[in-house]
Amino acid sequence: MFAALANPHRFMGFSRWAAPLLGVVALLLIAPALWLGFAAPPDYQQGTTVRIMFIHVPAAQSAMFVYACLGGASFFSLVFRHALADAAARAAAPLGAAFTLLALVTGSLWGRPMWGAWWVWDARLTSVLVLFLLFLGYMALRSAIDDEARAARAAAILALVGLINLPIIYFSVDWWNSLHQGESIFRPGGPAIATVFLIPLGLMSLGYLAAFGSLWLARTRAEIWRRRAQVAAVQAAGR
Amino acid sequence: MSLHDKYAAFVWPAYGVTALVFAWMVIDTLLRAGRWRRQAERLEEDSRP
Secondary structure, three states: OHHHHOOHHHHHHHHHHHHHHHHHHHHHHHHHHHHHHHHOOOEOOOEOOHHHHHHHHHHHHHHHHHHHHHHHHHHHHHHHOOHHHHHHHHHHHHHHHHHHHHHHHHHHHHHHHHHOOOOOOOHHHHHHHHHHHHHHHHHHHHHHOOOHHHHHHHHHHHHHHHOOHHHHHHHHHHHOOOOOOOOOOOOOOOOOOOHHHHHHHHHHHHHHHHHHHHHHHHHHHHHHHHHHHHHHHHHHHHO | OOOOOOOHHHHHHHHHHHHHHHHHHHHHHHHHHHHHHHHHHHHHHHHOO
16 A cells, blocks of 8 residues: 555545545544533543543644654655655644644643643653654754755654654653553553543544544645645746 | 533633644645645646647
């Protein structure tokens, strides 16, 4: 599938219907997740702030997933010099920054009533802040270098180096003492969350991923058109 | 589940910020895609011999 889609022409044909389809799938997942989330009872300890979990956890999961996609696309761009992989990497970065910002802001709004603080320099929070800075750094680096090929190489190296932050984020709650709660979904012995919370959380997580898929395809298409416009402008100027 | 309890001041802004960021992602993506598509098609038309 990757080999087939590596052809920009085929990718444009595929993404033309896949992007809106994934958008519809995202709506079909997020709408019931919102409904079930608002209908869920208050948590016995956290009260109604548990509702923030339904948007905070999917944002954090998506932010890490987007960075993994950015890293994967950067690898293909750097090693195989594939233009489509570079376009995909460039398209993913703003979406990743947005999801990470959401994870930080909603986490802060959840932390204030539960921990008594908007922010603590805790390993989980700090490593997610580093993730946000990596996304911003990636975009800033691409904008700072005029030569697009050099900018792509430099940004790809930054993205690959930044991959080390993903296991740090994931295991931070195990490696260091943390205010942030530990893994409560994918853990031995099953999830530690009641089903009434787990279902909307699962639907919302899948909905966020479908939304990212839709937006990523659409932004990669936009990036391909931008490059085609650049080539056409150069050709027009040379005539 | 109450919509206006003592935590409402934290829950609603969290959902509000999420809605705003999603709206930005969708609108920016659609505007960007539309703009570059139109520009590419116009320039490709101009550059044809």
